[in-house]
Amino acid sequence: MKAICYHNTKLTLPNWNPNNQLNEECPLGFAYESGDFYVHMYGRGDGLYTVSPGITAIEGKTEGSSLEQWAVKRFGAENIQTMCEEVGVTHPSIWRPGLYTYDELRQGLHYLPFKKEDEDQALFLLLQKLINIFTYIEPANCNLSCYGHRIRELIILASTEFENQCRNILRANNISPQGKDYMSRDFVKLNALAHLTEYEIMFKPFANLRPFKPFDNWNEERPTQSLVWYDKYNRVKHDRTNDFSAASLETALNAIAANIILYSVQFGPYLLSNFSSVLSSYFNQYIRLSLVNPDITTFYIPKLEFNNNIKKDYFVCDAFHERFIKPWTVISCE
Numbered sequence: 497m498k499a500i501c502y503h504n505t506k507l508t509l510p511n512w513n514p515n516n517q518l519n520e521e522c523p524l525g526f527a528y529e530s531g532d533f534y535v536h537m538y539g540r541g542d543g544l545y546t547v548s549p550g551i552t553a554i555e556g557k558t559e560g561s562s563l564e565q566w567a568v569k570r571f572g573a574e575n576i577q578t579m580c581e582e583v584g585v586t587h588p589s590i591w592r593p594g595l596y597t598y599d600e601l602r603q604g605l606h607y608l609p610f611k612k613e614d615e616d617q618a619l620f621l622l623l624q625k626l627i628n629i630f631t632y633i634e635p636a637n638c639n640l641s642c643y644g645h646r647i648r649e650l651i652i653l654a655s656t657e658f659e660n661q662c663r664n665i666l667r668a669n670n671i672s673p674q675g676k677d678y679m680s681r682d683f684v685k686l687n688a689l690a691h692l693t694e695y696e697i698m699f700k701p702f703a704n705l706r707p708f709k710p711f712d713n714w715n716e717e718r719p720t721q722s723l724v725w726y727d728k729y730n731r732v733k734h735d736r737t738n739d740f741s742a743a744s745l746e747t748a749l750n751a752i753a754a755n756i757i758l759y760s761v762q763f764g765p766y767l768l769s770n771f772s773s774v775l776s777s778y779f780n781q782y783i784r785l786s787l788v789n790p791d792i793t794t795f796y797i798p799k800l801e802f803n804n805n806i807k808k809d810y811f812v813c814d815a816f817h818e819r820f821i822k823p824w825t826v827i828s829c830e
Contacts (some may be wrong), residue, residue: 499528499579499797500563504538506572509553509812522548526797527567528583532557532808534566535800537815543786544765545593549798549815556808570810577793584799586824589668590690591764593787594796595824597816598771601764604796604824606668612763618657619759620775625650626752627782633745636704640746648732648743654751655729661758662686668762670830680726684719687711689829690761691794697753698784709788710750710757725750760785796824 504525507518524539526547536553540546553570567573586595588606595604602609629650633642662683666673669689673682686692692711699705714723721727728742729751736743756779760768768779800820815821 497528497583498581499526499583500567500573500576501526501539501579501792501795502567502571502573502576504571505574506570508570508810510810512812518551522546522551524792525567525571525573526579526795527563527571527573528797529557529563530800530802533802534563536567536571537797539593539792539795545787545790545792545795546596547594547795547797549800549821550817551812552800552815552820553810553812554802554806555810579795579797580793581796582825583797584822584825586796586826587669587689587829588826589665589762590829591761592691592794592796593790594798595764596766598767600824601767604826605762605764606826607763611664612767615661615759615762616773616775618660619755620778622650622654622657622752622755623775623778623782625653626748627778629745629748635699635702635745635749637706638704640749641741641744643741643744645743647745647748648736648740650748651729651743651751652733654748654755655726655733658726658751658754658758659683661755661762665690665758665762669828671828680719680723681716684714684716684723686761687714690758691791692757692761694787694790695757695760696786696788697756698786699749699782700784701782708750708753710754725754756783756785798822798824 502525503523504519507516522538523541525536526539527534527536534555534557538548538551564576586604591605595601629646633639663678665686666678666682696707696709698707710725725747728747731739732742765785768776799822800815801822802820
């Protein structure tokens, strides 16, 4: 069973003020059929986006009415599309909006706590080294071409950790390397699978520094050269004498941004921002992570399970509070 998604243009929730700003705050809608009922959930349309079962509308089906007709009638649904995944299905180590709480992230992304703790330490050390460089070079667009030995060291560390994270995500989805070991021709598969080009990183304290989208233009035809910062890492690693200028602040910032994004893909971005840790304090002080024009048909939609004897009137509930949400079904992308 696949849900539909759409943009809300009408507010008809029972006992809600028709002038409420809900549609402005949560412009996205997701709906599907569950037994004898229609189910609708709201979703935010900015930042990291969300699917919000805390505001769930449920109504008994009426004969002769389709799910699409119900969505139009109740929510003024526009731009209706069919979701890519079945309701209640996720992929291991590939986060999409729809997973939010700690328990959801751990179960839906199917990771072990020690793997997250290992990656916490690696990312923390990378951010620590980057912030140390900021004490010598002001992160501004005019300084992006600055290069040096310390930046080169950070680029090598960050790029090898990028490779490590790519391997972990591919292995979690039972995707084997094309040769003896994983290489860029394998890593590039994650660009589509994990929707990497949607992610954008901003380094918050620095007003004169542009945002970074490290995976833009990455393609399978040129899996190393099209990932520009990674190609520069390879050049400066193997031939510092001729390519030292590739060890620039810009290359380092892209490499760090790539690691933050892959961490968010593996474990969910909220573990970086919503939990008390030294890593979170670094992240919240220096980093803003967002999705830019994401494909909302790829979001994960929680599957509800409730007794068909509940009232068939149109009503709103908090599906979390009511414990209607079933555990996620995790299926690899192989």
